[in-house]
Amino acid sequence: DAGITQSPRHKVTETGTPVTLRCHQTENHRYMYWYRQDPGHGLRLIHYSYGVKDTDKGEVSDGYSVSRSKTEDFLLTLESATSSQTSVYFCAISDGGVGTDTQYFGPGTRLTVL
């Protein structure tokens, strides 16, 4: 597996609290992605980054923000968590352009918002 870690791996939080998920890579890949996975919806892209400080929205970006200050780290922030954001969150990386290269996924973070 590619060198991708996600932290925390599990988190339970309350509605209205801020939450930050971290994705860390050791592969020096240019592109990083955040997905959420929900039953019946498969994987949906939240945000992605194509370089340091360069990010763009995905399919389900409302309620989420991201930051990438270093090549190796991509942070996903829920400013005020809601129960609808209960999900499994996956980070992925790729070396080539979006949609043109293999994506390597992290182990996932299971987030529960009560």
Place this chain on the structure above:
Amino acid sequence: GQQVMQIPQYQHVQEGEDFTTYCNSSTTLSNIQWYKQRPGGHPVFLIQLVKSGEVKKQKRLTFQFGEAKKNSSLHITATQTTDVGTYFCIKSNFGNEKLTFGTGTRLTIIP
């Protein structure tokens, strides 16, 4: 973004039987990728198809890209218990950097 429907959503097969999942698009694709996710795991890359009519094989797995580059299939011959999981396609369109995941086909093997 519009999700890609894969069919079937669920498939239960007897061990040793064949299995096929399909990924369809209404628009022409630049390429398509297939991933497998084991229960409780993360998606793992299987293959990428780029050329019209392309066929690629990985042991018992055969991947096909349609002539019109609007659909793709994954066929597994003589399934084994290790094939259990959800198979996803990811499509990308020309000039569109947004990826679209298929909803996945969950394969269950009956021993």
